[in-house]
Amino acid sequence: MKRALYSLLWFCGMPLVLGRLLWRARRQPEYLAHLGERFGRVTPPAGPCIWLHAVSVGETRAAQPLIKTLLSTYPEHRILVTHMTPTGRATGKELFGKESRIQQAWLPYDLPWLARRFLRSVRPACGIIMETEVWPNLMRQAQVADVPMLLANARLSARSAKGYARLGGLAREAFAAFRLIAAQSAADAERLCQLAGPAGQGSVSVTGNIKYDVEISPALQALGASFRQLAGQRPVMIATSTREGEEALLFEAFARQAPAEVLLVLVPRHPQRFDDVAALAQRSGLSLQRRSDNAPIAAHTRVWLGDSMGEMAAYYAMADVSLIGGSWLPFGSQNLIESCAAGVPVMIGPSSFNFTEAAEKAIEAGAALRCADAAGGIAAALALLANTTRREAMGQAGLAFCKQHGGASARLMQLVRQLLPGTA
Template sequence: MKRPVYSALWWLAMPAVLGRLWWRGRAEPGYREHWGERLGLAGAAPDAHRERLTIMVHAVSVGETRAAEPLIEALLAGYPGCRILLTHMTPTGRATGRALFAHHGERVLQSYLPYDTGTMVKRFLRRHAPRACILMETEVWPNLIAECAQAGVPVVLANARLSERSLRRGRRMGPLMAEAAQGIALVAAQTEADAARIRSLGAPRVAVTGSIKFDVVPPEAALEKGAWLRARLGARPVFLCASTREGEEEPILDAWMRQAGKPAGALLAIVPRHPQRFEEVAKLVESRGLALRRRSQLEQGVGVDEAEVLLGDSMGEMFAYYAACDCAFIGGSLMPLGGQNLIEACALGKPVLVGEHTFNFLDATAEAVADGAALRVADADALLAEAMRLLGDAAARAAMGERALAFAGRHRGATLRTVELLRQIIG
């Protein structure tokens, strides 16, 4: 596929894209807001501050936005006169960015990234005039990269990762992906394996900097919220299933019901990755006759003594959930979905369990398992068996938690290495 064909397909698909946006807005109203930004017709900031150095950072959703936090903070500190234009594709990503950077006021502006058509992207770049465009992790947009090249805006792919599956998909796109890769001025890759795969697509300059996610520091407010939550839960053992995806909660709940020998008072906490699934998961719990409490009810003084399952129906509190639990399963890994980030749980010294499917975080997960910071399980029954073993063995939990802390600490420093490379691009 070549870029003119890709652009034509975007325009042909636009009615369906907007229709899907409206449809998703039924469950998540944020999808029905700021459409002008998505079409390149409006933006968070007009041209009033064009004389200021603007650095664009694109973080598609929640995970990428949280990962971008150390980098954005370092850029704001290193360039006191700059502003950050933080772009997203999802309402949850935008809400996360607002919560993380509200204390910076107008120094961090937010917008949706326009759909990847030349016309929309060109308007967007003309409006905001960024000095550099930083894409987080896997976000390669061919027209954005091409229009940045036309405007003299260098593009950097930061905290970059590329799985074998994504590499095969990229190669099938042929000239389109090759042109995009060649248009990226700098790639800061998480691992040597990621770097090798990215180089094979034609990126001219690739450096290995490590994962910025290791540099994310748990906010003090999140730790305080975690302590509050733990106090509400009491001394009962808590097993957290974090960022679960569709198709995972049912086998976990069934295995929970089958599991014999649970420690007295054991509580299962489930935090679905996507907020539009909160009600769906609540129904799955209630259909099995399990006593349910919701995180939102705790603010109203509702007790959890009789609850068997706690539903984490809140956003932006994952650090608090990790702080409040005794051990954690990282979702998206029981099903072939690639898994989620296990670093935050390790950074809080929590024993971690993962499924077989962790290709999105392959190296970090494999190293955590090798270090004894995480355990890999084959299915939901094995997951619950290991979780109950850990909940019943305080010494094993403590030892595994110490290894998790050591694993997380050993890999810090990617932000500094990335910023040093960025200085060569930004000036």
């Protein structure tokens, strides 16, 4: 009954869903590309297939080491990677576009007949869902089709757990439908067990965070070196994956506190906001250039806007210190592991519920500092720029921190082999 009501709500809400899709397409026309895929009309892969769902940018980047291992371990299989956002799909194309065995598509809307059409077309040997993108009808149809499902790199904040718990038995049934669940941390595992209930608790294990295993390609390392040359001898402070409302706070504090020689590289989380953020910087009295201009950074430029996709590792490679977006207002933070992996000291704000364990462990390891607000983050970053010894020590601590917590990819592959026995 609950699933029927859920499906009815989806069906009745489809005009609103499509209206929202059209609204988003005003800024990102890619939302309307391959529209049939959103209704389950996916080109069938040519041969046996492993399906992996990575909703957006972070999940797609995180999946990189796992996909690399899947390709080598299962040479007869193709990999279908599904997404929900154009930025996720663009990131996938950037990372995997040259690999002929990888196919990309949208995940269909969560109506039972659309999920059924998708699974009948794809016929995956197994399904892997990155992090916590769990849809009740999709999971039910995977059960009916006997597709073994793995929830990989799963994280579940206390806030998200409460949201799922409101769905009651519908959420419990969806999580229990996973054959295996690989949690990032013990706290995530405990919350996932509570959601899955007795039927699903035996499927939950802790494998760690796969984001510690992401490797920086030589091409991005070279690009980062070229970015650093553009900055010359100037100290570089980077603010990455910033969210709406945070840029104004950072720009105000930077304009007030930072000496003219310090360069702020700012990379917004969502590409549709690039123009708005550029205008905001200029209104804040900060001279700005854009990465997309492909021009040398002038000595008087205060802000270099990272308005490109797939180059985050290169931006980190040019930085001396970093401020992590999503943490300065109550968004729960974005990924700080990338900064640590680049040996760049981290400033993180008060909100980090999406990366609680990683943030706490990075601070404990001496790789990150917790700051009360954006102004405090800018002040702490400036203090580190003036203290080379401490800055280098924090950078080395970040590298050691990532090395210590690596290995999740190998542990995940052990679970995949349980889903696909005798095929590797």
